[in-house]
Amino acid sequence: MKTICWAATLLATVGLCLPQCVVAAAGGPSPTVVDVRLSEGGILVGQVVDTAGGPQNAVPVVLRSGQQDLGAAKTDANGYFAFSGIRGGIYHLQASQGRGTFRVWAPGTAPPSAQQGALVVDGEDAVRSQLKCCLVNPWLLAGIVAAAVAIPVAIHNSDGKHKSVPVTPSQ
Secondary structure, three states, X not given: OHHHHHHHHHHHHHHHHOOHHHHHHHHOOOOOXXXXXXXXXXXXXXXXXXXXXXXXXXXXXXXXXXXXXXXXXXXXXXXXXXXXXXXXXXXXXXXXXXXXEEEEEOOOOOOOOOEOOEEEEEOHHHHHHHHHHHHXXXXXXXXXXXHHHHHHHHHHHHHHHOOOOXXXXXX
């Protein structure tokens, strides 16, 4: 019974030591797919902005379908880019530090909720990757493991030091 209690305490401690965002990051974020409608002639228009919403000038943007690169473009002074000759389907846009997954619709077929263009926020991947970089640090990982072992041991040892003293009611 003590082994089960100790194991449960250890697992709970490890779970508390790892924040929820670390556990979620380990599985990898699932991409959000945004509906975008193509302009006449199969033109996919988009904009690259920074995390504050400012347009990004001269940022390379790559258009992919699956693992295949379909084209590359650079943003103009207002952060806009365009790809022509695109058909409906699922596409990935990759900027220097941002990316997006888009369901592109041919003109006249897009749902009412579809956007006029693709928006890529440059800098989102850098923010996410800071946490992953911290987890690569061996000293941080050693500290988490040491805490996961030391805390349950300390709790277990402190339980044996305090003995219950029966209290009698006073009259």
